[in-house]
Amino acid sequence: MVTIKEIASAVGVSSATVSRVLNYDPTLSISTSKRQAIIETAEALNYATPRNRIRAAAQGGGAGLKIALVHFLDPAQELADPYYVGVRLGIESRCQALKSEVVKVFLTGSAPEAAMLEGASGVVAVGHYYGDELEWLRRHSRHLVFADYAPAGDVDDAVLSDVSLAMSRLLAAIHGMGYRRIGFIGWIDAFYGPDNIHAERRCRTYIDWMTKAGLYDPELCMVERMTPDSGYTLAKAMLSKPNPPTILITCNDNMALGAYRAIHEMGLKIPDDVAVVSFNDIPVAQFLGPPLSTVKIPAELIGETAVDLLLERLSGREIAKKVVLGTEIIWRGSTPFQDSGRLRQSV
Incomplete structure (x- = not known):
């Protein structure tokens, strides 16, 4: 294989100059004739630049990348x-x-x-x-x-x-089942800081959708900095309120696991006392008791x-x-989607 050093020797320039020319470095100051001489010498010696070797590997299926x-x-x-x-x-x-x-x-x-x-x-x-x-x-x-x-x-x-679109579809489906007291627990997106704690996409969509439907209650939207216990602490706090939600949306399945623990500790039953639905569809979701309804993100x-x-x-x-x-809503036992007569419609 021809080396950069050999090209440099043939043209009478440094190896660094050859490397920068063959890699199309726009910051290099060099005469047009010298640049052309380097390129023509490389082509004559069948030298493959790193960029072209990478491109060839990609076109060949990725081997060697x-x-x-x-x-x-x-x-x-x-x-x-x-x-x-x-x-x-x-x-x-x-x-x-x-x-x-x-x-x-x-x-x-x-x-x-x-x-x-x-x-x-x-x-x-x-x-x-x-x-x-x-x-x-x-x-x-x-x-x-x-x-x-x-x-x-x-x-x-x-x-x-698009989790915003997925949240809108999920809320429309829940609303169609008859739910009105719809709670949400999630996390604070650190990028937006303490002055915009509801900026996370699922949370923002939840607030907008519920507001347009005339159903938004700030008491039913709770977020905090994400910790391993966020789902547990937020669910317990929300379900302890005087007029708790009849269905709880969690920002992801990990939070739903914590919510399940809080619900069971409080002596409540899923979905009879409170239904639960979440996002991600992690492997354990289908094995919970009852199995968790969730938006499957691939x-x-x-x-x-x-x-x-x-x-x-x-x-x-x-x-x-x-x-x-695309996403898909996977309905399981944590939401009684097959029996609309059991759904609560309290406001």
Whole structure:
């Protein structure tokens, strides 16, 4: 294989200059004739630039590529959230099928070495990134795809499900069953700060939808900074109110697990005293007692699609693409959807 050093020797320039020319470095100051000489010499010697080698690997199915998987949760936090485990498994299984190498980077606390991203063919970032973290990812990634999140604007590739639309569909279905006292528990999105605690997409949609329906009661919308016990503490607090909800929507299935514990401790029955419905459809949801109704978000498919978007970029696509995957409401025993006569209609 021809090396950069050999091209540099033939043209009479440094290896660094050859590398910058062949990688289309726009900041390099060099004469047009010298630049052309480098390119023509490289072509004559059949030299493949790193960019072209990556593109060839992508077009050949991904074999030999190195993909950095950047996670916004640390390993312990991720293992506690089966949804994000599913996203990661989707990325890893797709890379394995393509014979691509995966390097895991956990972007928690201090930023890791930028070289870990810069040395990869491309980056798949799992989770939500804002401010300095977002700009750091953009600055050090050759190609960048976001999984389960889409930054504002139209410069980034992203794949996610529309949880706002899913919440609207869920509320319409619940309302159609006859429920009126509809409660919601969720978390505060740290990006928006203490002055906008209801900015998380499911929460914001819940408030807007219930307000338009003339049903919004601030007492039935509770959020806090996410902790392992958030579902338990918020559900217990809401169900202790004088006029509690007859159905409780939790922001994700992990919170629903805590809500189940609170409901059982209070001597209440699901769904007779309070129905429960959630988001994500993690594996354990179907095995709860009763099985949990939940909006299925295709976690593994999100991960797989993120890798496919990255391959498209490596193969030459230049326009950013956002892919929105559909969701499905999975009705189970925590919501008596088959017997509308049992549904409560208190207001």
